[in-house]
Amino acid sequence: MTDSTQRSDDTPHRFGPFTTWVSETRSDRLTLLRTSRRARKRLAPLDVTSADIDPTLAVRGIRHSWLHFWAPLVIGWWVGVLFMIGSALFAIGGAMGAWPEMPGIRLIDKSHAGWIFFVGSLFFTSAGYLQWLEVINGDVASTGTIGSAPRRWLFYGWRPRNIGYLAVAVQLIGMLFFNLNTADALITGLDSVDEDILVWTPNMIGSVCFLVASHAAVMEVSHRYWTWQFHNLSWWITLVNMLGSIFFMASAFGSFVEPGHALAAPWIANFGTFAGAICFFVGGYLLIPEQFEKQPSPSATSAEQS
Numbered sequence: 001m002t003d004s005t006q007r008s009d010d011t012p013h014r015f016g017p018f019t020t021w022v023s024e025t026r027s028d029r030l031t032l033l034r035t036s037r038r039a040r041k042r043l044a045p046l047d048v049t050s051a052d053i054d055p056t057l058a059v060r061g062i063r064h065s066w067l068h069f070w071a072p073l074v075i076g077w078w079v080g081v082l083f084m085i086g087s088a089l090f091a092i093g094g095a096m097g098a099w100p101e102m103p104g105i106r107l108i109d110k111s112h113a114g115w116i117f118f119v120g121s122l123f124f125t126s127a128g129y130l131q132w133l134e135v136i137n138g139d140v141a142s143t144g145t146i147g148s149a150p151r152r153w154l155f156y157g158w159r160p161r162n163i164g165y166l167a168v169a170v171q172l173i174g175m176l177f178f179n180l181n182t183a184d185a186l187i188t189g190l191d192s193v194d195e196d197i198l199v200w201t202p203n204m205i206g207s208v209c210f211l212v213a214s215h216a217a218v219m220e221v222s223h224r225y226w227t228w229q230f231h232n233l234s235w236w237i238t239l240v241n242m243l244g245s246i247f248f249m250a251s252a253f254g255s256f257v258e259p260g261h262a263l264a265a266p267w268i269a270n271f272g273t274f275a276g277a278i279c280f281f282v283g284g285y286l287l288i289p290e291q292f293e294k295q296p297s298p299s300a301t302s303a304e305q306s
Contacts, residue, residue: 018163040138061296064289082127083284089120094274118182128172167216174209210245244279
């Protein structure tokens, strides 16, 4: 005997070469929508009444728990917390350069700035690795039927049809370059050419990676190149991360070392780091309420669409 809610078909919807969402029509005339981001964040499928509904409309009406701060058993919670810690350290380091006489900042030994950035980059990379585990084990194109038995936990994999995989993989590569950038910055006795090769170059490559990853994340949520989704918390997360990546890129341009160890634009370099870190801190925090949501009923979603 078959379950009355068993799916009757499984239709992938693609943006370019990427599968960004899958619709599963059930025999009770309801439809489940699994999106790339929701699959990797282990969020419940969207329950709607029409197989043709766009997932950007289906998320209307979702409510989030903004006071659910403690959830150490949820991998997405750890991603958010680690991003917040790393971002806070980068913000402190940026503020030390941009406003060295700010109350509180001036109490920090200037010689510790390099270590603050390096430790912050380790927290970023830890969060990036957990995101990697999320997408490897939550691929929208290979998670199987809704309600099926959980798969064995994977630690590696190749997901070329998943744009979320592209976003996470490129961002993780960028984080590794930031690890190299901040570690090399601790080396003393470098001339300006050495600093540009060992410190500035990985900083620029990491910033480019963050920009590419941020745009890929926006497309993953939008299911196209761009949408306006003021009602969608996931969209806001990708937006603030995009802004953070833009600030990091501005910082990289400003931190080019000219002869005499002078930065091309020292205030822009430090302010870009600070502002980008604040954006990533906000994005990290928003990852936590994203994990805890209450969906509207399918009838309410259908009424919202009409």
